Amino acid sequence: MQYQVGGSLSFEAASYVERQADRKLYKALKQGEFCYILNSRQIGKSSLLIRIRHRLEQEGFKCVTVDMTNIGSQDITPQQWYRSIIADLCLGFGLLDKINLKAWWQQWENCSLTFILNLFIEQLLYVHFPRERLVIFIDEIDNLLNLSFSTDDFFGMIRFCYNQRAINPEYERLSFAVFGVAIPSDLIKNRNISPFHIGQSIEINGFEQQESLLLAQGLKITGTQAQAILKEILFWTSGQPFLTQKICDLVASYVQNPTKQLLDSSSIVDANFVRNLIKKYIIENWEFQDEPQHLRSICERIEHSRQHKDKILNIYQQILQNLPVKCDDSREQKELLLIGIVVIQKGLLKVKNQIYAEIFNLNWVEEQRTKNSRASTLQRYISSGGRI
Template identity: 55%
Template sequence: MIDSDYQIGGSLAQDAPTYVVRKADSDLYSQLQKGNFCYVLNSRQMGKSSLLVRTRYRLQQEGFQCATLDMTRIGSEMITSQQWYKGIASELWRGFNLLGKFNLKNWWKEEEDISMIQRLSNFIEDILLTKFPEKKLIVFVDEIDSILSLNFKVDDFFAFIRFCYNQRAINPEYNRISFALFGVATPSDLISDRSRTPFNIGKAIELEGFTFNEVQPLIQGLEHKVSNATTVMREIIKWTGGQPFLTQKICQCILDSTQKSINQTLTIPPGTEGFWVESLVRSRMIHKWESQDEPEHLRTIRNRIESNQEHLGRILGIYQDILKGLDVQIDDSKEQSELILSGLVVK
């Protein structure tokens, strides 16, 4: 860690030295190990994709067959429902390394007389479960919120996931396949027909900010740069609330500010760590914040809030109450959900 930089944004590799293990790591791993359907729905830059990468690696080491569907790769604009469903089958074909072992184009054409969702179902049952006998399969679906840009409904896709779960009582082979969804959305955003939702049979994985007891990997990167690294990290957490992107960014700002002191630790007088961190945050992140918002994070939050013109006044009113320290009861309203998904607040 001593010679490494912190990673600001993007998925961390499974062996990244700055990866912070949280409760969600064990929760997701244990639930998928049991074969449960899981979903991780949260705001941007909370470490969802990094959690996916690390969990997938752990399960693969135990013999699970895993594939990742990045829904942005399939596309969401100027795409038909047939292209979308075929895109899912194609990504599964590639993800489970079936290139050269199975002719997807011919098979898809042979199935053209049935619905898209039935083709996808047949692909799971006739191809995947057959090609991998005895193996447990896990499909990780990342960026699931990209479906919100589609010009057609995909309730059938979620009904298909529920079908796979219900089939376990009829066909035990379906016990071998599980799904995990990741994205910036709420269950009600993703599916319009609540009677068909799979989320009442799935396990919600709560992905929260770093706690001070979890950030030892980040502290190690500061120990040879500043004195009192543990106290400095405690002050950083006070500013970020443990939000992963902002926490990593402040740590990197500290490394950047001490680059001139090669092989020399910057001494911060005991008791002044809070003032020192505050000065750094104000100068490197708050002052002229738009020009310093690289990689972009705060501007994305602002743009998301401002784009919701219909609910903007109510959203800002709730946020103002929170800033005043008033108690705000959770009611799962559209406005509260938008505040949470923006990353401005947590439950």
């Protein structure tokens, strides 16, 4: 077994861990539900998409994935954006040799962009796939938040497809599954339009002990010792997929090549060895050995919180101090959950894992506050023309 540190796992990857989210998403799409999976980065959303798509295709579903990072968000017009989505659907469904896309677009170019997109979807249902079940996966949906124009109508079009089921049974053959790092209320910015939360929300959590036992096979350690090592790894990561794969890979690297001096201390691979390995190669000087980038991304996402940063740091500080922070519907808590540094446990917010608690500790919070204060002072200085 080869562990994969970063990036999406293929549908046949031996180190893929099937979680409850796999079962829920598969069942929901099989039943024709619309689904959305909105969670923090590097939690395995794209790998989940790849796995479920392959499984549905094996059962005869016609599936396509529209990756919004591929569509782009910089220097793009609404016309280019919608045309790119239709081209992606055309390519994914294997229709490029059946449709003259340029001529087709020109035929309808005086109509609204969402009308054109919905017309294309109707032609998928009625002309090209009159009997098949269709699933459109939309990945990296948060990329839409960077566009210079509103995409409220795009989400309105998806809601239209959902609502049409009550009128037109043909739409029951079509499902959407939306993946990304976003808060549902952010996807539709016009407050006069209902928030985007149609269909079923799929929660995706870290690896549980029982479901991740297959990862022990790749450690190349026999018997119950491998499970004990995996248990220690999960103690530190709480099943966070990226960190779990990375530490498993570190342990396997030593076991397969014992002459490789990962640590100066005892070479016995036990819980203490794992603890020291994590401290040396994950926690200590983490800014310089965070490759592929994971921990620095958490810092950057907090930096990008901007006007919410102080409140987010205040909430996180209370969590570190073991004060009871009840989960509510506040913007700051939602952002903190999306950053991926905390989780909800029995209605309270807790630090997601021991590694985060060691790195993003109270000293780190104070450093972030100092940076924020300096940035605010500099901004006031610039705004006042050099006078404070």
